[in-house]
Amino acid sequence: MSQAEPQVPHVVFLAIPGLGHIKPMLKLAELLSHASFQVTFINMQHIHDRLLSTDLLALYPEFQFLTIPDVVPRDRPRSGTMSLGDFLLATGPVIKPALRQLLISLRKKKGRWQPATCIIEDGILSSSVIDVAEEFQVPVFAFRPSSACCIWTYFHVPKLVEEGDVPVVQDKDMDKPVTCIPGLENVVRRQDLPGNFRIERAHDPGLEFFINDQTLVMPRAFALIINTFDGLEGPMISKLGAVFNKIYTVGPLHGLSNACTKDLTTSASSNSILWKEDRGCISWLDSQPSRSVVFVSFGSVIGLTRDKMLEFGHGLVNSGYPFLWVIRPDSITGEPDPSLILGELKAMIEDNKGLMVSWAPQEEVLAHPAVGVFLTHSGWNSTLESVYAGVPMICWPAIGDQQINSRFVSDVWKIGLDMKDTCDRSTIEKMVRSLMEDKREEIMKSVNEIKKLAHETVKEGGSSFSNLEKLIDDIWSMSHFARKERSDRRH
Incomplete structure (x- = not known):
């Protein structure tokens, strides 16, 4: 030959x-x-x-x-x-x-x-x-x-x-x-x-x-x-x-x-393809009660203004639940010195049951027994990872396919809530509490059914x-x- x-x-x-x-x-x-x-x-x-x-x-x-x-x-x-x-x-x-x-x-x-x-x-x-x-x-x-x-x-x-x-x-x-x-x-x-x-x-x-x-x-x-x-x-x-x-x-x-x-x-x-993971967040999750943590990540591209960051921060703090928030160094937009805002956010978060990391091993985090809700940008990889891990989502889409993904999550598959085009602390607090408390049993039925299908298909x-x-x-x-x-x- x-x-x-x-x-x-x-x-x-x-x-x-x-x-x-x-x-x-x-x-x-x-x-x-x-x-x-x-x-x-x-x-x-x-x-x-x-x-x-x-x-x-x-x-x-x-x-x-x-x-x-x-x-x-x-x-x-x-x-x-x-x-x-x-x-x-x-x-x-x-x-x-x-x-x-x-x-x-x-x-x-x-x-x-x-x-x-x-x-x-x-x-x-x-x-x-x-x-x-x-x-x-x-x-x-x-x-x-x-x-x-x-x-x-x-x-x-x-x-x-x-x-x-x-x-x-x-x-x-x-x-x-x-x-x-x-x-x-x-x-x-x-x-x-x-x-x-x-x-x-x-x-x-x-x-x-x-x-x-x-x-x-x-x-x-x-x-x-x-x-x-x-x-x-x-x-x-x-x-x-x-x-x-x-x-x-x-x-x-x-x-x-x-x-x-x-x-x-x-x-x-x-x-950790493009960023180094902070694996200390896994030890932190180990210390949290089962299904008590809100995991927050808006992916690798989306940036937020100072005002939106603060709305998310206050909403999460006011919910009363511990949260793990991925904030990349380039997450803050429209600020001459983003490090000042990052410092402000870090102080708010760490004083109120939260942990901020620059990047996290997302698949591992979603599979952790302490995680109860995923606040996500509804990118397709993140959506599938949440489906596979059996974690309900709060969707805050921004670009590309994220808008239609979030609609399917909330209204077709019924495995989460859609928060598109809204960014205020009261809505964030309400949605976290809803998925952790009022609607949890109802939504988890759909979440567990689709999780089972995801595991069977592979x-x-x-x-x-x-x-x-x-x-x-x-x-x-x-x-x-x-x-x-x-x-x-x-x-």
């Missing part, structure tokens, strides 16, 4: 620069590597540098980590400076030539690395990646780390614009039901539509590019991979089945990784476990077909 012929599948991953995208893709890459696949993981340069600083790359010695240039210039601050639309508009000129060169180099590379069997790309990058992959006849899987309900919504933006539901104008007809999305007629209001629909005009260049050059291009991919599971989003997955030839639902990926991986070191450590015979096996089999078939096709051409 010649060096050029693939002996095992080689899967190339390409993620956009965000923790909510990189983390689930790394989980999937880890699962495929356990099937003896070769894995190349491509990040933008500044993310690669962050991974080096956290020593995460050392946990994946079998992976090949490569880089493409940054979309945002290295001398430009990244936090809050570029909208999703602007980012997407800037990606094509960077990603296309870089990916083309990488695929050429992988074909020429000597040693154990094989040419690329397929690419698993972040679905947001579909236009750029699929164009290049088709040149090289490399199949593409579109991976979406967001909910199926959000993906289904994105496919209806032209109709939403026609009906006047997009753009979503803040404080204008926010409670108006959205009736043009099949399956969501009695669920979604304008305020529940994805955050990137909150724009000034319908013909926003970023939104048009996101829809026409990204979402509507995704069906050109060989298949769609979603970090969700049939027992949670079956109706929406069925709707997407009319758009995509093949769909693999493989979530919750962190649960599937835990179920399939005997050595949990990598799985646990991958929580076990052998469960739908996500079986879909992972199908994905592995299909990628093996691609590798064998590619080998046979090249052999036939030579003869």
Whole structure:
């Protein structure tokens, strides 16, 4: 057998620069590597540098980590400076030539690395990646780390614009039901539509590019991979089945990784992809009563003003329950010296049954018996982690898919409360008390039922476990077909 012929599948991953995208893709890459696949993981340069600083790359010695240039210039601050639309508009000129060169180099590379069997790309990058992959006849899987309900919504933006539901104008007809999305007629209001629909005009260049050059291009991919599971989003997955030839639902990926991986070191450590965890919070949780703690985290991107931070702080203190609050160093916005506000918050928190940390091992925290409620931004990874741990949520969404996720949490799955577009201490106190006291028994019924489904789906015979096996089999078939096709051409 010649060096050029693939002996095992080689899967190339390409993620956009965000923790909510990189983390689930790394989980999937880890699962495929356990099937003896070769894995190349491509990040933008500044993310690669962050991974080096956290020593995460050392946990994946079998992976090949490569880089493409940054979309945002290295001398430009990244936090809050570029909208999703602007980012997407800037990606094509960077990603296309870089990916083309990488695929050429992988074909020429000597040693154990094989040419690329397929690419698993972040679905947001579909236009750029699929164009290049088709040149090289490399199949593409579109991976979406967001909910199926959000993906289904994105496919209806032209109709939403026609009906006047997009753009979503803040404080204008926010409670108006959205009736043009099949399956969501009695669920979604304008305020529940994805955050990137909150724009000034319908013909926003970023939104048009996101829809026409990204979402509507995704069906050109060989298949769609979603970090969700049939027992949670079956109706929406069925709707997407009319758009995509093949769909693999493989979530919750962190649960599937835990179920399939005997050595949990990598799985646990991958929580600290971009920040170092403060593990002292686990000892603090050990000292708290069962189901008494409110865990508060708004993810890796969202920033809050001083006023909003203080409203959350007072609301939590007034609830009377102990709380663990993740406040990143860059969490405070609009202040010349955020450290002053951080000091003020820390004094308030630590005087009132609270603990503040800059980053926490979230999966481990949610699984801790002391945690009773999760106050979250409703990012999809956080939502799935809370579902898997069986912790009810108070949702305070801000961007992207978070708005529609929070609506499903509260009104479809009934496993939490939705606090979107509200930030006052009395509401925060009321919702904490409600989930800890008045509504706890009622909500925990739904929480425990869905938790059971989440754990069953990742076990052998469960739908996500079986879909992972199908994905592995299909990628093996691609590798064998590619080998046979090249052999036939030579003869």
